[in-house]
Amino acid sequence: MIDLKQKILAAVDDDLKAIEKALAENLNPYFDLVAQVAGHILFAGGKRLRPLLMVLGARLCGYAGNHAARFSTIFEYLHAATLLHDDLVDGAVMRRGRQVANRVWDNSTAVLTGDFLLARGLSIAADTGLCAVIQTIAQITENMSQGEIRQLEKRGDTTLTEDEYLDLIRCKTAILFQGACRTGALLAGAGIAKVQSLTDYGNHLGLAFQMADDLLDYTQDLASLGKHAGADLREGKLTLPMIHALSRATPTDRSRMSALLGKPDFTCAEFVALTEMLVRHGGIAYTQAQAAVHIRMAKQKLQVFSDSPTRDILMDIADYALVRKA
Template sequence: MSLDDPSAKPHDRLQLALSDDLSAVNSLISDRMASEHAPRIPEVTRHLVEAGGKRVRPMLTLAAARICGYEGPYHVHLAATVEFIHTATLLHDDVVDESAQRRGRPAANLLWDNKSSVLVGDYLFARSFQLMTETGRLDVLRVLSDAAATIAEGEVLQLTAAQDLGTNEDIYLQVVRGKTAALFSAATQVGGMIADADEQVVNSLFAYGDALGVSFQIADDVLDYAGVATQTGKNIGDDFRERKLTLPLIKAVAKADAQERVFWMRVIEKGDQRDGDLEHALALLDKHYALSAARTDALEWSERAKQALASVPDHPIRDMLRDLADYVVARLN
């Protein structure tokens, strides 16, 4: 594969363009996830880190730094920090959601136990803070620590909102901006900050990451009902079984008649799910064009991401970030 191969996926071209930086990130991750006294830590972490994740978030940090002309070593620390935060949240999420799969493999909490997943996640959070302090940049530390707090806040908000039929699209967006987009936007923002880029450029990188993260999450929520399990690494209908009011369901509930609302109350609010309920839910999503409407929203957020790059310096990697925004939603075709 070459950088100018039109058939290559955007994240693959990004990986190639950033290959040296990514190798340094992977080495740093391997070094910092080691533990002399608790061998279970690298066991659990390695299971998830080496499960084939695309490293999108750390690549965003590396890409932003390179676009802004950074020549120092600390973009590698920040990219590893972002990946550690992400991995920690995945370990915690799988416990909260009682997930059976992650990246097409058994979830860590099934292979070990919930206690191990939670504690190793805590360890990775601590490691991430150690890494970010090594940059000596208080402004960067503030952005990433704020993002970690925002992610946790978004997850807690989802606990209360996910099974409440009163949850609307504004609340959904607040959850998504917390649990998903906050790390995307922090990843791109700190890449510009470590390069001492102009404030306008840093703000544009933040806006790109925020919109990309929202588009990414909406696409994931659509694919939970319309994807292929072998491609998504998740079982179709997992969100339904976990009683999560994601955007497709919120749109269907908003148009529900009285009988349909009784169904949604039973399966989502009361958790009384029976054979055939997922199929009925899919029929209601189709009836109210909820999946196509959610797809449209994902496309709009993808366009916002691309527009935000207009104020970012011209660079081949910037073009790859534009293509990445398209690719996030191309999964929905």
């Protein structure tokens, strides 16, 4: 896993540097407070995966322009905006190993900075001059908002089905991966088949990425994850490991698991016991298997493209999404 990560980072080092520079440059003209709050989440160690996918997608489709890094910032700004809003809605304490923005400043400042980042993303999308890109970004913002509302509505609901969960993570996570890949193809002027293939790659990658993230909530500690393990549980969020385990658990275990959902003050011993039940009733293994299915499907979608170093990187990113530890 470490070797794969280092291989990817070495291959995209120049791209990541260009993305980092563009992220900072596109904040510089604005109010100091906006730059500070946005920078608190933007420059706290994020992986830049979403903008990187756009850059790589554009290159895979033959983009010859000089603006890929700047246009890719759309996806990091949108992602950061959702994190600022999510942390407030969820009552989170930590994000990427540091205090959430609304605790460093205040709720109003965090919300308005999130709004600014959404608007900034839409403004940069307009600069592409491509209606299809603008439409893609507008659909992303709409879907992400709907996903958050649905998740809030379903908080603590132990009847949430796997299909409903998949709809939620499509709106919350996969839509941004999908949109980044699609925008790269659109910038390059790719044909319909290649645009759709990259769109599908991003969708499956995003679904697998979120499933892997849901697993980390039960398996990683603060130092690795950047937030407290069990955060989803404390917030009453049902994710696939819990959904599947609940469907297979004995009545006694189901009752014990349900009782912990949304309990913010569960003990370490209770969390360990819950994790053991998730393992015993197949929730962890099933989620790993489903994530692997989506990774295979994502990689299959790249077969329409000729073999190239860029395609190889996208294949490696898909593999890494499955085995990452943070």
